[in-house]
Amino acid sequence: MFKLEEFKKNMENICHEIYGNGLTPGLSGNVSLKIPDLNEKINKTSVKHQAVILITPTGVSLKDINLKNIIVTDTDGNHLDGDGKPSSELYMHLRIYKVREDIQSIVHTHSPYATGFSFTNKQIPRLEGFGKIREPYINVIDYAPPGSDELVELATEGVKNEDVLILKDHGVLAVGSNIENAAILADFTEKCAKTGFVSLLLNNI
Numbered sequence: 001m002f003k004l005e006e007f008k009k010n011m012e013n014i015c016h017e018i019y020g021n022g023l024t025p026g027l028s029g030n031v032s033l034k035i036p037d038l039n040e041k042i043n044k045t046s047v048k049h050q051a052v053i054l055i056t057p058t059g060v061s062l063k064d065i066n067l068k069n070i071i072v073t074d075t076d077g078n079h080l081d082g083d084g085k086p087s088s089e090l091y092m093h094l095r096i097y098k099v100r101e102d103i104q105s106i107v108h109t110h111s112p113y114a115t116g117f118s119f120t121n122k123q124i125p126r127l128e129g130f131g132k133i134r135e136p137y138i139n140v141i142d143y144a145p146p147g148s149d150e151l152v153e154l155a156t157e158g159v160k161n162e163d164v165l166i167l168k169d170h171g172v173l174a175v176g177s178n179i180e181n182a183a184i185l186a187d188f189t190e191k192c193a194k195t196g197f198v199s200l201l202l203n204n205i
């Protein structure tokens with residue numbers, strides 16, 4: 001199997017898993033991964049030792065991601081392959097890859113508990129599992145409209161020293177060294193929010 005096809009297949013499976021875990025209700029959320037060094041044909045164009053980005057299309061539920069509708073672009077967002085249009089957050093993903101050369105995947109969700117917290121002033125406790133725990137709560141970045149340049153700036157700045165962010169009044173952004181790790185972090189963040197919700201509730205009884 002070609003490398004690109006292998007990555008697409010893996011991305012398809014993980015997108016279905018993310019949806020199945022309830023992290024991206026409806027058409028929400030987007031996922032990308034970076035192949036740092038691809039050396040094969042995409043459509044009829046030969047790509048020689050070039051980094052490419054695979055990203056989910058806009059307007060498609062993560063449960064419906066397949067080998068055909070995963071969009072492939074170069075690192076500037078030029079379309080190379082895939083049916084449909086890339087996620088409206090493509091430029092946020094591209095910018096993050098430029099400032100975090102150590103990561104190869106980004107998962108953005110609207111998972112219910114974490115997103116619920118994002119609409120309040122309450123913070124999500126950072127539970128064990130984040131490795132080096134720096135602060136007791138997951139960082140929150142200020143509100144900016146989805147797809148806006150302002151959101152690109154805030155998110156890019158926010159992930160310079162963090163692997164997960166809560167986007168105010170919006171959702172979750174998690175990055176990882178591969179798609180499995182980014183997806184696990186997005187899921188773990190949701191579970192932290194759920195635990196945080198239960199503890200807030202019980203503390204008030």
Ligand SMILES: [Zn+2]
Pocket residue numbers: 028029108109110146170171
């Ligand atoms: Zn969103």
